[in-house]
Amino acid sequence: MQQTKVTVWNEYLHEVLSEEIxxxxxxxxxxxIAEFLEEAGMSTKTATLRMPEHGLTEEVLADTDVLIxxxxxxxxxxxxxxxxxxxxxxxxxxxxxxxxxxxxxxKIFKKICGTDSECLKWRENGEKxxxxxxxxxxPIMNGLPEKIIxxxxxxxxxxxxxxxxxxxxxxxxxxxxxxxxxxxxxxRGKGRIFYFKPGHEAYPIYxxxxxxxxxxxAVNWAKPVASPEIVYGHYTTPTKDM
Ligand code: ZN
Numbered sequence: 001m002q003q004t005k006v007t008v009w010n011e012y013l014h015e016v017l018s019e020e021i022x023x024x025x026x027x028x029x030x031x032x033i034a035e036f037l038e039e040a041g042m043s044t045k046t047a048t049l050r051m052p053e054h055g056l057t058e059e060v061l062a063d064t065d066v067l068i069x070x071x072x073x074x075x076x077x078x079x080x081x082x083x084x085x086x087x088x089x090x091x092x093x094x095x096x097x098x099x100x101x102x103x104x105x106x107k108i109f110k111k112i113c114g115t116d117s118e119c120l121k122w123r124e125n126g127e128k129x130x131x132x133x134x135x136x137x138x139p140i141m142n143g144l145p146e147k148i149i150x151x152x153x154x155x156x157x158x159x160x161x162x163x164x165x166x167x168x169x170x171x172x173x174x175x176x177x178x179x180x181x182x183x184x185x186x187x188r189g190k191g192r193i194f195y196f197k198p199g200h201e202a203y204p205i206y207x208x209x210x211x212x213x214x215x216x217x218a219v220n221w222a223k224p225v226a227s228p229e230i231v232y233g234h235y236t237t238p239t240k241d242m
Pocket of ligand 1 (some may be wrong): 102139154199200201
């Protein structure tokens with residue numbers, strides 16, 4: 001069987017600008033994620049904001065089954081042309097897209113979901129988060145317990161200004177009292193998109209084996225299937241086929 005090809009994109013600024021964050025992710029969040037995906041048998045590449053074309057050339061995307069996106073402080077530095085290119089690969093070719101944590105405010109997620117940058121509540125005070133699985137038969141729940149406990153995470157709270165997810169996988173509870181739809185699936189054209197909330201840079205979230213399992217499962221769920229060619233625009237019915 002062909003290996004699933006994953007490109008992990010990270011803006012890669014916190015780890016360069018802050019010694020505290022660099023101590024948690026010495027090789028960057030992107031390499032931490034790529035390493036556990038490799039261990040799960042996937043083939044990975046990484047790409048970062050400061051690479052030419054943010055590392056997301058036509059060639060790289062054409063060779064990507066699933067793109068993972070982590071961004072936070074530099075969403076506005078991402079070129080609109082690259083956002084459109086990613087969008088086209090998702091909707092027209094069926095490339096999967098997994099948007100992590102503060103990627104809710106990225107240009108690509110806003111384009112896909114119609115969210116705004118200010119579309120949820122947040123605070124950083126190390127509260128406990130419990131992610132409750134609310135869709136146990138879904139492939140993203142494969143091998144997972146009914147809840148995942150993170151002793152310290154950034155709090156996100158409803159209301160989350162997104163369209164109704166096509167499938168809701170997790171709802172998070174926080175010790176401060178908020179709840180949040182923390183695992184949401186969307187279908188757009190040929191593409192599958194999964195938004196997954198955990199992963200604030202100041203906590204070692206992506207070393208958690210259950211969080212890793214969710215991301216591995218999400219890649220397997222989001223990778224392209226052999227879907228039919230779709231034609232948009234003016235269309236002359238090919239009557240001989242009817
Ligand atoms: Zn954060």
